[in-house]
Amino acid sequence: MGYHIFLISRDNFDLCAERGVYGATQVHDSPKAGQTNAEIISSFAVIKPGDFAFFYVRNTGVYGLWKITSWPFYDLKPLWSDDLRPVRVCFEPVIRTFSVPVAMADILDLRDKGKLWTFDLGAMTRKTHHPITTAEGKELMRLLLRNNPVFIEAKPLGNPYVPYEKAPLPVDLECDKRGRLRYEGYLNGWFARAFACGRLKELLGECRDYLNYVPTSFNKMMDMFLTHVTTIDSVDILHKFTCMELKTGTVLEEHLNQIIKYENWLTRKLADGDAEMVQSVLVGFDFDERVLEYWRKRKTIEEKTVRLITYRVDHQKADLLLQEVSD
DSSP states (O other), X not given: OOEEEEEEOHHHHHHHHHHTEEEXXXXXXXXXXXXXXXXXXXXXXXXXXXXXXXEEETTTEEEEEEEEOSOOEEOOOOOOSSOOOOEEEEEEEOSSOOOSXXXXXXXXXXXXTTSSTTOOGGGOSSOOEEEXXXXXXXXHHHHHHHHOOSOOOOOOOSSOOOXXXXXXXXXXXXXXTTSOBSOHHHHHHHHHHHHHTTOOHHHHOOOSEEEEEEEOTTSOEXXXXXXXXXXXXXXXXXXXEEEEEEOSSEEOHHHHHHHHHHHHHHHHHTSTTOGGGEEEEEEESEEOHHHHHHHHHHXXXXXXXXXXXXXXXXXXXXXXXXXXXXX
């Protein structure tokens, strides 16, 4: 079960809440349109049915609560007057009616206390969907319950949206002559969809939260962030964090330095200084020799290493094949 915040204007929020659908636009007027659109699609790829959704209405606050009822899809059916927004997902209201939102002052207070650290309004420009962790989702639900103490049954959708096409998200695995993916966003989207479908457990373990494009203190976005939780006798035990850096081509020393920064930052911020609680994963088509040299030395000296994983495109299955680098 995941948690998501959708960014929206007041007018479009009323329409979305009535119809039970949210959409993201695509870019056609930019030299980087291909990469931006790939990132928009990959952002939605982490969403799955059963997840919870909140809406951040600009200059107002955060409204809740809805449950996702569809896999994200692509639909060209006109709905919004100001844009097409073809990358879409459907939802329905659940639990109860929360008429009073979480105010911006409360959102900023949670950020100051480090309880809403993955939600960064400054990063939400073209990408208007933001996944958050389970712990952050619970904080928002706590505040919604605080603000709405009287139980009012959730109202059904006034005019439920019926998709016209409902085509799967177009995660494009087109390659160059060497077999490398064209856009990093689609590599991210493949991993996001794999986690949403419950894959990769044998490689990376069970994960509770899987977020992409996570803001950090370095003015950089972490490609993927995972939390690993095991339930023992109904008790949830958080025991591991994973940070991932994804590259479609050769992983260079600068990329290695970047993920080491993420690792150290997460160790301080979330793991109370326990470095063993954070694992770092670099994914690429291949690895520069300096990266491999560091990987060998760190494994010997610190008995801890960055995990290196290569990918290859299986065109017949329209899938990726992963292989971890080993001695």
